[in-house]
Amino acid sequence: MYPVSRLAAVHEATAKGGLDALLLTPGPDLRYVSGYDAKPLERLTCLVVPASGEPFMMVPRLEVPAAQASPAARLGLEFVAWDETDDPYAVVAARLGRVAKVGLADRMWAMASLRFREVLPGAEQVLAGSVLRELRMRKSPAEVAALREAGRAIDSVHRQVPEFLRAGRTEREVGRDIAEAILASGHATVDFVIVASGPNAASPHHDVSDRVIEAGEPVVVDIGGQLHNGYCSDSTRTYSVGEPPADFAAYYEVLRRAQDTACAAVRPGVPCESIDAAARDLIAGAGYGDAFVHRTGHGIGIETHEEPYIVAGNGEAMEPGFAFSVEPGIYLQGRHGARIEDIVVCTENGGERLNTTPRDLVIV
Structure with a gap:
C-alpha cells in the first residue's frame, strides 16, 4: 500500500510545486507518503523530502526500531537517528542548506513549525497539502x-x-x-x-x-x-x-x-x-x-x-x-x-x- 513509487511521486511534486523541501511530521501526511504511523511526540520525527537530493527521516534514537519495523524501511530511506542532547531541527536545517520555501505537514504541531521557522528563518512556510492534495485525491x-x-x-x-x-x-x-x-x-x-x-x-x-x-x-x-x-x-x-x-x-x-x-x-x-x-x-x-x-x-x-x-x-x-x-x-x-x-x-x-x-x- 506504500510503494516506492509514491515517495518518488511526492519527490517530483515537491519540485514541480516550487518547494525546496517537504517536512512531514507524524500524522496523515507522513503515513501517506511513508507508511510510518509514527507516535506524535515532543521529540522530532520528520520525513524530509528535498526538491533536489535524497529524502531522509529524522528519528529519535529510541524510536529507530519502530521506524525500521514500519513500511518506511522498505523505501530505501536514510534514517538519521538523533540523541537526547542533539537539536534535530538544526540538523535538518544544516542538511537542507539555504531554502526559500518549505511545505509543512498539514497537521504539524505548532511547536515544531515554530522551531523550523527559527532554524530556517529565510524560508516561507506553506502547507504540504498544496502539493500532496493532487496525489491524495x-x-x-x-x-x-x-x-x-x-x-x-x-x-x-x-x-x-x-x-x-x-x-x-x-x-x-x-x-x-x-x-x-x-x-x-x-x-x-x-x-x-x-x-x-x-x-x-x-x-x-x-x-x-x-x-x-x-x-x-x-x-x-x-x-x-x-x-x-x-x-x-x-x-x-x-x-x-x-x-x-x-x-x-x-x-x-x-x-x-x-x-x-x-x-x-x-x-x-x-x-x-x-x-x-x-x-x-x-x-x-x-x-x-x-x-x-x-x-x-x-x-x-x-x-x-x-x-x-x-x-x-x-x-x-x-x-x-x-x-x-x-x-x-x-x-x-x-x-x-x-x-x-x-x-x-x-x-x-x-x-x-x-x-x-x-x-x-x-x-x-
Missing part, C-alpha cells in the same frame, strides 16, 4: 480496493444494528455494542459512533448519551473506523424503533431521493459542487432547504475527512479515483432528523457506491 486501484474492503466491513456492522436497537436501551448502550461490532468486523480502530435518537437526531454530530430510546423514534447511526490497511470507513443509515411519525416518513422519502439523485450525478468532468446541488436542490424544492445544514460530502482515504469536499463553491472537476461521501441530511430542531451516507468512487463511466446496505428506512 486521486485514489489508485489499490486504494480503491482498500476503501471497498472498508465499505464491506462497515456494511456488515449496519446489518447488525437492528439487533442492538430497541426501546428502553440508551444510546450509549447501543453505541457500545456497535463499537464492539466495528472491531469484530476487521477494523483496527473505532473512529466514531453516532447514535442519535429522537431530538438528538437533529444534531448532525451528536455522539452518544444516556438518553433512553423510546418507541416510535427515528435513530441516526453514523459509524466508521480504520482498517489495518490504513483506510477508513464511514456510513450512515437511519432507523426507526417502531413506526415513525408521519411527518418524518414524508421527509425521509425526500432525503432518500436526494441521496440517490446525488449519487447518480457522479461522473468524470462534473464539478464537485454539482453533486452538492443535485441533493440540495431537491431537498430545498420540497421545503426543507433550511434543514440541510452541512455540505453533501467529504473525501475519504487514510483520513475520514480529506479532499475533495462536495460543497457549493468547489468547482473542481470530478476525476476517476476521487472517493468521497454523499450524505445529505434533514434536521428538524427539537423533533428529529435523518441522514443517509454512502462512500462513492468516481469511475471512468460514473460512480460506484462502496456501501450497499439498503437505504430505505429500516423499522426495527
Whole structure:
C-alpha cells in the first residue's frame, strides 16, 4: 500500500510545486507518503523530502526500531537517528542548506513549525497539502480496493444494528455494542459512533448519551473506523424503533431521493459542487432547504475527512479515483432528523457506491 513509487511521486511534486523541501511530521501526511504511523511526540520525527537530493527521516534514537519495523524501511530511506542532547531541527536545517520555501505537514504541531521557522528563518512556510492534495485525491486501484474492503466491513456492522436497537436501551448502550461490532468486523480502530435518537437526531454530530430510546423514534447511526490497511470507513443509515411519525416518513422519502439523485450525478468532468446541488436542490424544492445544514460530502482515504469536499463553491472537476461521501441530511430542531451516507468512487463511466446496505428506512 506504500510503494516506492509514491515517495518518488511526492519527490517530483515537491519540485514541480516550487518547494525546496517537504517536512512531514507524524500524522496523515507522513503515513501517506511513508507508511510510518509514527507516535506524535515532543521529540522530532520528520520525513524530509528535498526538491533536489535524497529524502531522509529524522528519528529519535529510541524510536529507530519502530521506524525500521514500519513500511518506511522498505523505501530505501536514510534514517538519521538523533540523541537526547542533539537539536534535530538544526540538523535538518544544516542538511537542507539555504531554502526559500518549505511545505509543512498539514497537521504539524505548532511547536515544531515554530522551531523550523527559527532554524530556517529565510524560508516561507506553506502547507504540504498544496502539493500532496493532487496525489491524495486521486485514489489508485489499490486504494480503491482498500476503501471497498472498508465499505464491506462497515456494511456488515449496519446489518447488525437492528439487533442492538430497541426501546428502553440508551444510546450509549447501543453505541457500545456497535463499537464492539466495528472491531469484530476487521477494523483496527473505532473512529466514531453516532447514535442519535429522537431530538438528538437533529444534531448532525451528536455522539452518544444516556438518553433512553423510546418507541416510535427515528435513530441516526453514523459509524466508521480504520482498517489495518490504513483506510477508513464511514456510513450512515437511519432507523426507526417502531413506526415513525408521519411527518418524518414524508421527509425521509425526500432525503432518500436526494441521496440517490446525488449519487447518480457522479461522473468524470462534473464539478464537485454539482453533486452538492443535485441533493440540495431537491431537498430545498420540497421545503426543507433550511434543514440541510452541512455540505453533501467529504473525501475519504487514510483520513475520514480529506479532499475533495462536495460543497457549493468547489468547482473542481470530478476525476476517476476521487472517493468521497454523499450524505445529505434533514434536521428538524427539537423533533428529529435523518441522514443517509454512502462512500462513492468516481469511475471512468460514473460512480460506484462502496456501501450497499439498503437505504430505505429500516423499522426495527
